[in-house]
Amino acid sequence: MGTKTDDAAGAKGAAEAEAEVEAETGEVTDTGEVTDTDAETGIEADADADAEAVASAGSTGVGQGAAAVVSAALGVIGLSGGWLGTIAGARSNIMGQLETKQSASVSDQLQAMYGDSWQATALVAGIFALSALVIGFVVLVRPAFGAPGKEQAPWIKSVAWAGVALGVIGLILAVAKYSDLLLGLPSAPS
Numbered sequence: 001m002g003t004k005t006d007d008a009a010g011a012k013g014a015a016e017a018e019a020e021v022e023a024e025t026g027e028v029t030d031t032g033e034v035t036d037t038d039a040e041t042g043i044e045a046d047a048d049a050d051a052e053a054v055a056s057a058g059s060t061g062v063g064q065g066a067a068a069v070v071s072a073a074l075g076v077i078g079l080s081g082g083w084l085g086t087i088a089g090a091r092s093n094i095m096g097q098l099e100t101k102q103s104a105s106v107s108d109q110l111q112a113m114y115g116d117s118w119q120a121t122a123l124v125a126g127i128f129a130l131s132a133l134v135i136g137f138v139v140l141v142r143p144a145f146g147a148p149g150k151e152q153a154p155w156i157k158s159v160a161w162a163g164v165a166l167g168v169i170g171l172i173l174a175v176a177k178y179s180d181l182l183l184g185l186p187s188a189p190s
Contacts, residue, residue, distance in 0.1 A: 071136035075166025078129030122177035129170030136163030
């Protein structure tokens with residue numbers, strides 16, 4: 001059972017709580033009225049801040065990072081030739097064996113069975129290296145066409161540069177292998 005003292009204390013506590021809420025959400029004048037802002041404006045400001053946080057979190061550069069990693073991986077495959085290069089070389093070797101006559105000269109047999117497969121492997125490695133070079137380049141120039149003022153993460157730049165470097169090296173080696181500048185086909189003795 002409440003007394004008059006408890007009711008007065010409860011009313012005083014409610015009035016103080018209401019004044020605190022008004023003070024947090026806007027300016028209170030001498031007459032006790034709230035001006036400029038109210039609770040709804042505070043909620044709208046919080047919603048705007050949340051929307052900006054979601055928008056900035058949505059563009060974290062995951063796609064650019066993935067493309068940079070793919071570029072570096074393709075660069076490594078371009079250096080080694082990869083499984084696809086091995087298959088292309090073996091297929092070219094088999095085709096050379098099938099198309100070469102037994103009476104063909106030794107140099108023709110060497111070219112058909114080994115030279116063509118070497119060039120097929122080099123061609124596949126060159127395609128992978130060129131892909132690494134192009135993808136790495138696109139990742140590096142992407143910020144120029146994106147949102148102004150948004151920096152690309154340093155690790156993305158590093159991995160993309162690695163992909164470009166591996167692509168250039170792989171492309172140079174592929175051209176050197178294909179044109180027989182590097183480990184050319186031996187000439188058959190006459």
